[in-house]
Amino acid sequence: MQKEQVIIIGSGPAGLTAALYAARANLKPLVISGNQLGGQISITNEVENYPGFPEGASGPELVELMQKQAERFGARVLIDEVTEVDFSEGSPFHIKTHGDEFKADAVIVAVGASPNRLGIPGEEEFIGRGVSFCATCDGFFFRDKDVLVIGGGDSAIEEALFLTRFVTRVRVIHRRDELRAGEALKRRAFENEKIEFVWDSVLEEIRGDGKVESAFVRNVKTDDIVTLDTDGVFIFIGHLPNSSFFKGQLELDKKGYLITDERMMTSVPGVFAAGEIQDSIFRQITTSVGQGAAAGMMTERWLEEQE
Numbered sequence: 001m002q003k004e005q006v007i008i009i010g011s012g013p014a015g016l017t018a019a020l021y022a023a024r025a026n027l028k029p030l031v032i033s034g035n036q037l038g039g040q041i042s043i044t045n046e047v048e049n050y051p052g053f054p055e056g057a058s059g060p061e062l063v064e065l066m067q068k069q070a071e072r073f074g075a076r077v078l079i080d081e082v083t084e085v086d087f088s089e090g091s092p093f094h095i096k097t098h099g100d101e102f103k104a105d106a107v108i109v110a111v112g113a114s115p116n117r118l119g120i121p122g123e124e125e126f127i128g129r130g131v132s133f134c135a136t137c138d139g140f141f142f143r144d145k146d147v148l149v150i151g152g153g154d155s156a157i158e159e160a161l162f163l164t165r166f167v168t169r170v171r172v173i174h175r176r177d178e179l180r181a182g183e184a185l186k187r188r189a190f191e192n193e194k195i196e197f198v199w200d201s202v203l204e205e206i207r208g209d210g211k212v213e214s215a216f217v218r219n220v221k222t223d224d225i226v227t228l229d230t231d232g233v234f235i236f237i238g239h240l241p242n243s244s245f246f247k248g249q250l251e252l253d254k255k256g257y258l259i260t261d262e263r264m265m266t267s268v269p270g271v272f273a274a275g276e277i278q279d280s281i282f283r284q285i286t287t288s289v290g291q292g293a294a295a296g297m298m299t300e301r302w303l304e305e306q307e
């Protein structure tokens with residue numbers, strides 16, 4: 001069984017930044033990539049809100065640069081997926097992947113979260129070409145455009161309100177006839193002249209030629225289908241943290257996010273977490289990178305305290 005000082009589970013912005021900091025502390029961290037090397041940004045065409053890139057950068061370009069920078073200081077990236085962890089006996093911790101078994105003095109969990117998908121035709125095909133899961137990231141690209149927002153909870157309505165800064169019209173498609181969002185948000189949405197509601201309705205298909213041009217919307221009460229012409233579809237139907245195999249090992253909140261303290265430490269001393277797996281609020285590259293840096297620094301400090 002291979003023994004490591006630090007294993008980082010996940011190779012998104014949080015994991016690669018934790019690796020950079022741990023590597024620069026001479027801990028030679030091993031990053032286990034998971035099945036999406038680079039994480040969510042690896043499927044993002046254009047990132048315009050990451051500092052240092054005034055002209056923007058593609059997601060894969062950022063991933064490559066982050067990986068290269070961490071490797072320059074001694075981090076190693078293993079293309080494999082963690083299948084099982086055992087943190088029950090404290091450090092050293094046991095980690096299994098499809099191909100190997102490891103022991104690690106400290107672990108940083110950076111397995112991220114995934115936006116829930118509708119699972120309809122056109123959704124995957126048009127990601128980055130009109131389909132988005134983040135208004136903060138992509139709203140700017142839709143200046144003077146017409147967009148649909150899918151969902152009726154707090155985040156859907158917050159994002160719809162944010163989008164009204166850029167677009168001419170937001171149509172909120174919601175499967176029920178009332179919103180689940182809080183009262184204050186609801187009031188602001190109903191008062192906003194750019195927001196319209198399409199009640200009792202679900203999206204069936206997204207269509208276009210190279211970019212989103214229209215969507216089929218079905219009324220769940222009458223089964224009638226209408227075609228709405230639109231430039232963008234923003235989907236906000238929840239996020240799923242990738243925490244299933246930490247259940248019973250680490251403390252999770254009600255939504256399944258890992259709970260960390262101010263030092264990014266989970267409920268098990270020596271196991272740290274960073275990025276979207278422990279952050280249901282900010283969900284940005286910059287914030288995930290910041291949390292990864294903090295986890296890398298705190299891991300080094302914790303290991304030193306154990307000596």
Ligand SMILES: Cc1cc2nc3c(=O)[nH]c(=O)nc-3n(C[C@H](O)[C@H](O)[C@H](O)COP(=O)(O)OP(=O)(O)OC[C@H]3O[C@@H](n4cnc5c(N)ncnc54)[C@H](O)[C@@H]3O)c2cc1C
Pocket residue numbers: 009010011012013014015032033034035036037038039040041043044046047048049080081082083110111112113114115127128132133134137138242274275276277283284285286288
């Ligand atoms: C389409 C899209 C566009 C976006 N655009 C922007 C943008 O323009 N600007 C912005 O700031 N944010 C954007 N975001 C959000 C941003 O990508 C995330 O906030 C950020 O990637 C979170 O980083 P993370 O490292 O916490 O997790 P993730 O990026 O989710 O990475 C998680 C990592 O964990 C790995 N993993 C999962 N399970 C396992 C396992 N069992 N074993 C090993 N590894 C595992 C995965 O392979 C992956 O490498 C976008 C998101 C999406 C989906």
